[in-house]
Structure formats: C-alpha cells, structure tokens
Amino acid sequence: MSNDGDTGRFAYDGLERIIHERARLSILTSLASHPKGLLFNDLKALCSLTDGNLSRHMTMLAEAGLVEIEKGERNNRPTTLCRLTESGRTRFLSYLSVLESVLADAQRLPTGRPSEGLAPA
Amino acid sequence: MSNDGDTGRFAYDGLERIIHERARLSILTSLASHPKGLLFNDLKALCSLTDGNLSRHMTMLAEAGLVEIEKGERNNRPTTLCRLTESGRTRFLSYLSVLESVLADAQRLPTGRPSEGLAPA
Secondary structure, three states: OOOHHHOOOOOOOOOOHHHHOHHHHHHHHHHHOOOOOEEHHHHHHHHOOOHHHHHHHHHHHHHOOOEEEEEEEEOOEEEEEEEEOHHHHHHHHHHHHHHHHHHHHHHOOOOOOOHHHOOOO | OOOHHHOOOOOOOOOOHHHHOHHHHHHHHHHHOOOOOEEHHHHHHHHOOOHHHHHHHHHHHHHOOOEEEEEEEEOOEEEEEEEEOHHHHHHHHHHHHHHHHHHHHHHOOOOOOOHHHOOOO
C-alpha cells in the first residue's frame, strides 16, 4: 500500500465478537428495539432460537454485562424478563456505528486507484 | 408473542456465516470497494491481518466461490491478485441488505408495545 494511512482501513476492530455473532446480534437488536424488555419466550420467537440456544447466548451476554435477566411472576406463572443494560446499550450503539461504516465502505464508489496500478511495495 | 407475524422478525437468516465473520467481512468489504482487485500484501495491510490469517480466510472464501486468486508476476516478482467473483459480489450485496435491516431495526423508535404489557401466551 503506497499510503500508510490506509493500513487497517478495513480492519473494523470495533466489531466485538461477543456482539457480532449472528444469534447474539439478533438478540441485542430485538432488545434494543424493546427498551422495556422482552419475555424469554417472546424473544425466543422473534429470534427463531431454541430454548437452549437462547439460554446459552443470554448467559454469555449477561456475563459480558450487556444484558440483564429478571425472574418474576405473572398470573401465578414464572416469567423471565430480558433487557439491555445501560452499558450494553452504549456498547451496542458503538458496534452499530462500526457496522454503518462497513456499509458505507462497501457501497461507496470505487476509488479509481486499483491496487494493480500501484508500484510493488 | 401475540402476533405470529413477528416470529423470526429478528432472525436475520441472510447473515451467512461465511461472510459475517469479522476478518472475512473485512476482506470482502476491501475487495468490494476495489473492483479491479487488490494485491495480497495490500489487502493484508488494509485488513490488518497476518499472512497466515489472510491465506486461511482467502482459501475459505475461494472454496465458497466468493473470491478468486490470480497468481502472476510484476517486475520479475511473483504477485497474488485477489478479487471478488461476480457471484461473490451478488451474495455480498444481498448480505449487505440484511445488514441494513439490522441497522434499521436497531435504530427505529421503540414500538410502545413492550413485551411486559402482553398477556402470557
């Protein structure tokens, strides 16, 4: 690369693995658009996950401090409410801003400076 | 979920694993914005990957038909040119459209229909 400023230009370090994995991205997006939280079964349906998979990913997200899980009761039945934490929301927004830059980079017009035209490094 | 139409609403099946993994997303975005291709070393710098990692991911992407690798020579030195294939470009655009819907879903205003307010299923 002739221009050192381009080094790491497409590295996207902000795409944290804990958030980027598809099932967890699905869970976090569902929760982000439901600020009061979602019941476990509703979240499971929205994300098309099994009980086991949703449990496993929610545990990972809770251990990372991104979500919180609240056990309760409604109409004499146990309920599990899932919510983004405040810091989870902040980290998710920061992740989304990197995702936006991926989209912007992928969709911008070609630079007209193809690598082939450069002198070898 | 009271509305069956919401089932799978946030599942994002179109986020193909072969494309979604961060290093490969980085590689594909670099190549998408350089339609004439990138030399291996330039691509490596843009993505901040090691030789070994870039080789491994390029092999996976080539086996999936998303990229092509062309060995050549320039100024008496061997070169490796990396490019998106036509079908790779099509699949990547389709992936990006799902990514756009993730962003749209995550950033839209809350629906005002929190899960907590629903009667248990």
